[in-house]
Amino acid sequence: MVGLLRFCLWQQAQYPLAVSSVRASRKAVLLGGAYLPPTHPLFLNWKFRNVQWMVTTTRRRRRVRESRCGTVKEEEEEDSSSTAGVMSASPIQLLLVSDLDSTMVDHTDPYHTALLRFNNLWAAEYAHNSLLVYSTGRSPHKYEELHQQAPLLTPSIGIFSVGTEILYGSSLEPDQGWVSLLDDGWDRGVALKELQRFTNLRMQDVSEQRPHKISCQVDSKDAQDIMKKLSERLQDCGLKVKIVFSHGIDLDVLPQRAGKGEALAYLLQKMRSKGQIPQNTLVCGDSGNDIELFLVEGVRGVIVGNALPELVEWYKEHGKNKDKIFQATERCASGILQSLQHFSLGPHLSPRDRMGLNGIDSPILSSESRNGRPAMHGCAQREVVEFNTLFEKWINAEVPNNAETFQRLTRVIARGSTMVYPWGVEQSLVDSVSSAQPKYGIMKDNKLRTWIDCIQEQKLADEIFLVTWHSWQISAGGEKKGYFATAILRTKEGMPNGVEWVRVHETARK
Ligand code: GLC
Numbered sequence: 145m146v147g148l149l150r151f152c153l154w155q156q157a158q159y160p161l162a163v164s165s166v167r168a169s170r171k172a173v174l175l176g177g178a179y180l181p182p183t184h185p186l187f188l189n190w191k192f193r194n195v196q197w198m199v200t201t202t203r204r205r206r207r208v209r210e211s212r213c214g215t216v217k218e219e220e221e222e223d224s225s226s227t228a229g230v231m232s233a234s235p236i237q238l239l240l241v242s243d244l245d246s247t248m249v250d251h252t253d254p255y256h257t258a259l260l261r262f263n264n265l266w267a268a269e270y271a272h273n274s275l276l277v278y279s280t281g282r283s284p285h286k287y288e289e290l291h292q293q294a295p296l297l298t299p300s301i302g303i304f305s306v307g308t309e310i311l312y313g314s315s316l317e318p319d320q321g322w323v324s325l326l327d328d329g330w331d332r333g334v335a336l337k338e339l340q341r342f343t344n345l346r347m348q349d350v351s352e353q354r355p356h357k358i359s360c361q362v363d364s365k366d367a368q369d370i371m372k373k374l375s376e377r378l379q380d381c382g383l384k385v386k387i388v389f390s391h392g393i394d395l396d397v398l399p400q401r402a403g404k405g406e407a408l409a410y411l412l413q414k415m416r417s418k419g420q421i422p423q424n425t426l427v428c429g430d431s432g433n434d435i436e437l438f439l440v441e442g443v444r445g446v447i448v449g450n451a452l453p454e455l456v457e458w459y460k461e462h463g464k465n466k467d468k469i470f471q472a473t474e475r476c477a478s479g480i481l482q483s484l485q486h487f488s489l490g491p492h493l494s495p496r497d498r499m500g501l502n503g504i505d506s507p508i509l510s511s512e513s514r515n516g517r518p519a520m521h522g523c524a525q526r527e528v529v530e531f532n533t534l535f536e537k538w539i540n541a542e543v544p545n546n547a548e549t550f551q552r553l554t555r556v557i558a559r560g561s562t563m564v565y566p567w568g569v570e571q572s573l574v575d576s577v578s579s580a581q582p583k584y585g586i587m588k589d590n591k592l593r594t595w596i597d598c599i600q601e602q603k604l605a606d607e608i609f610l611v612t613w614h615s616w617q618i619s620a621g622g623e624k625k626g627y628f629a630t631a632i633l634r635t636k637e638g639m640p641n642g643v644e645w646v647r648v649h650e651t652a653r654k
């Protein structure tokens with residue numbers, strides 16, 4: 145929320161705000177970024193419950209939590225295992241495994257409209273009980289490059305380099321078990337030497353040559369012939385390899401056990417062994433190296449509307465009788481959203497889609513229908529996302545300009561609640577929010593776009609939720625800005641998501 149408030153305040157007053165409004169209590173205690181008096185019931189009840197988190201090592205989990213959540217500290221036992229395990233107290237609703245280029249990211253859309261819709265939906269409806277996995281041909285290095293260019297959410301797990309590297313969390317810790325498995329029957333030096341005998345193969349960038357992946361390019365007319373000959377040669381050398389052709393040009397030579405499909409099967413097996421079976425797994429792709437994903441047992445798959453002929457042809461020949469594969473009509477991330485609806489995997493309308501000039505909520509999931517229900521796990525998180533989205537739409541003039549719409553923002557703020565700005569100023573939250581009412585449409589021409597990453601909700605005590613997130617914003621011609629935020633929300637009947645805002649604390653980041 146607050147980045148937007150801050151944005152409005154910058155527009156209005158050029159910070160800092162009147163320092164007289166600072167009322168920082170010396171007795172207050174920093175709890176997850178929010179100051180509370182030590183006598184507050186939260187401290188008496190201090191316990192993280194319902195902690196749903198990612199697939200990672202316990203040791204790594206602690207580090208990730210600290211870096212992601214700023215000041216939230218936890219005491220956890222070290223897990224002796226150094227490999228991945230599902231650290232989740234609640235079941236995984238959806239394991240969404242998506243390719244990046246031309247599946248999650250639409251390179252033809254400089255505004256990343258579909259991806260922002262996906263991000264918005266994921267943060268609001270799935271992040272609290274589902275896992276996001278990227279499965280890409282890119283090396284971690286090229287993935288980082290893409291992450292700088294496109295508003296990609298931080299995944300729980302990254303499968304890189306065409307299924308040869310499985311890395312966990314934002315710190316990208318490698319799965320050593322997977323590395324050892326791939327060593328079997330693989331000798332990179334020998335494979336490279338044989339490959340270099342083919343003069344019509346051109347090596348790709350150095351960054352794409354990985355311990356278990358040799359990548360080159362070849363004209364598509366020569367591809368089949370080369371693949372056949374290369375495969376025979378490598379076999380004669382005693383190597384067990386897999387050759388994957390994608391995008392009508394890329395040729396990857398990998399260990400036989402590698403590949404996007406094998407890596408996913410390995411992950412699923414690992415989760416199963418920890419008793420964490422995702423209720424649904426959805427794979428998403430657009431090209432040749434994604435074919436394997438659709439062959440993993442028990443998964444559903446979406447071929448996005450802009451898929452390449454190599455995948456569409458495969459689907460026509462081998463996939464047609466598989467009712468578990470859906471061919472979307474929409475491009476990239478919009479195709480993924482379509483498939484959520486097609487397979488009834490959960491909500492498919494993001495707050496961004498639900499709020500528009502014809503109103504701020506859809507009849508299907510109206511706020512009224514949620515009114516009066518007790519706040520459940522995920523409600524506070526959804527409130528954070530909806531609030532941010534409405535704020536963005538307000539200043540972009542993408543919702544109706546009337547008091548009723550604006551009230552959706554003010555009526556969820558608890559009496560006496562406060563927010564702490566990055567520069568340390570503390571202000572009444574109602575005042576902060578209200579000051580944005582006259583700012584309707586100030587970003588109409590530059591269109592502010594925001595996305596919320598790494599959102600987490602924890603129930604601290606009965607009726608009290610801590611939500612932490614990273615927020616990013618960008619506008620036409622503007623710089624990308626980010627901040628960490630922490631908020632305390634509490635149950636209140638009659639609110640759109642059954643909760644009201646009590647406290648917000650924001651910290652700027654580069
Ligand atoms: C990505 C990788 C490249 C690979 C291609 C197809 O573009 O960067 O090395 O060949 O995917 O898998």
Ligand code: MG
Binds near residue numbers: 244246431
């Ligand atoms: Mg792709």
